[in-house]
Structures are given as C-alpha cells and as structure tokens.
Amino acid sequence: MKESTIMKIHYGTALAAVGLVAVHILMRLTTGFADSLEYENVLANYRSIPYVVMLELILILLSVHGFNGLRVILLEIKQGRVYEKAVSYGCMVAMIGLIAYGSRTIIMTNIGMV
Amino acid sequence: MTEDENREGIKGMINPGRYGIERVAYLLMRLSGLGLLGYFIAHIYETSNILRGRMGWDEFLALTQTTEGHIFLALVIGMCVFHTGNGIRIMLGHGGVGVGKPARPDYPYEPASQNYRHKIGIYSSILLAAVAMMYGLAVMFGE
Numbered sequence: 001m002k003e004s005t006i007m008k009i010h011y012g013t014a015l016a017a018v019g020l021v022a023v024h025i026l027m028r029l030t031t032g033f034a035d036s037l038e039y040e041n042v043l044a045n046y047r048s049i050p051y052v053v054m055l056e057l058i059l060i061l062l063s064v065h066g067f068n069g070l071r072v073i074l075l076e077i078k079q080g081r082v083y084e085k086a087v088s089y090g091c092m093v094a095m096i097g098l099i100a101y102g103s104r105t106i107i108m109t110n111i112g113m114v
Numbered sequence: 115m116t117e118d119e120n121r122e123g124i125k126g127m128i129n130p131g132r133y134g135i136e137r138v139a140y141l142l143m144r145l146s147g148l149g150l151l152g153y154f155i156a157h158i159y160e161t162s163n164i165l166r167g168r169m170g171w172d173e174f175l176a177l178t179q180t181t182e183g184h185i186f187l188a189l190v191i192g193m194c195v196f197h198t199g200n201g202i203r204i205m206l207g208h209g210g211v212g213v214g215k216p217a218r219p220d221y222p223y224e225p226a227s228q229n230y231r232h233k234i235g236i237y238s239s240i241l242l243a244a245v246a247m248m249y250g251l252a253v254m255f256g257e
Contacts, residue, residue, distance in 0.1 A: 011205050018198055033253050037175060050130040073144055077124060095180045098158060105162040114165055
C-alpha cells in the first residue's frame, strides 16, 4: 500500500477515534466516575448492542492508528529493506492480535459467558 | 571531526533544545503516542478481567483506584489531549491550512510552515492538556 494512502488511513482513524472515545469517556461521567466502574454498570454497558458496536469500532480504530504510529516511529529510527518489512509485518501481527484479544472480551461478555 | 562522529542518531533526534517549540512538539507527539499505545494495550488487558467475574473485576479495579492510579490516569488524559490537539494541527498543516502562501525563499530562509499560527497550536495543545489533567484529577479525587 502507498504511504500516502496509509497516512490517510492514519488521519481518518484518528478523527473517528476522537469522536468515539469522547462518547466512551462521557459515559464514565454520566453516573459518576467510580459508580460507572461498578461491576453491574460495566456488565450493563457490555450487554448494550449500540455500546458494544462502539467499543469494537474504538478497538479497531485505535489499534490501526496506534500500531501504524509505532511503525512510523520505528521506521524513523532505522531504515533498510529487511528491517522495514519486519517492522511493518510485526506491527500488523500485533494489531491483529490486540483486536482479536479485545474482541474476545467484548463478544464473550455480550453473549453472557461471564 | 569525521561524518560518523558528527552523527548523533537517536540522541540528536530527541534533543528538544536546539530547534524550538516545533522539536518539543515532535518529541512530545511521539512520547505521548507511545505512552497512549502502552496504556491502550494495558486497558484492553485490564477490561478483560471482567471475564473472571465480579471477584476478578473488583480485584483488578482496586489496583487502579489508588492515588498512584489516579495520577497515572491524569497523565494519560494529558497525553491524550495533547496528542489530539497537536495531531489536528499536523493534519491541518499537511492539508495546507495555516502554512502561509508560497513565496521566494529569501535569507534568513525561515520555513513558512513554522509560523506563529502553528506555534499557537502547539502552546494551546499543551495548555489544554494541562487543563484536562486538572479536571481529571478533580473528578477522580473529588469522589
């Protein structure tokens, strides 16, 4: 993929994540910070389909943005064909791993496996 | 001094002292980005404790509901707000907003993009981050 396309994805994921993370944080303030983190309240959040969709979107957007940012930083430090491929694929694998792990929590809690 | 001796590597890349507030913003952007990625991974792990039931959730939550935990979260808020504010400035700059009109390069060759508009953007991001951190601390310690 062209670097210019990757940067557009980087900026797009950032803008979308800012809006969704703002909603996610505001949800913590609706019932008071400590109360919103009570087990029942968190479980109720995970059982709400719109909220779960938002959490999954945040997970994907931030993983793509975060690991691409890490890739950019690592490529600024050192260059080379093998190194660049290792960094790019390494970040891709880490990103997929994090999305899979986060999705597992979201899906298992949503369908009541807790 | 040979060319190799003159090459500073990462030390030169992260030195914030020589190139003004733009270099400080460059450094803070990368540090906050790495910090936020670290926090994001930890947050995904932290929330996965809900699968351990009420006991597991309460146990892990107790670790974060301490003075140190609140100070750490305030730092995360600061990093998040700075990274967002400065990120929007960079996006606007890449889109040609606030970088000035193209002109003939004349001595002392000041880069058109490093103008007062972008400096204000950087200082505003730092200020907003400080305000958000104070608000976050007030919310967390106010309960």
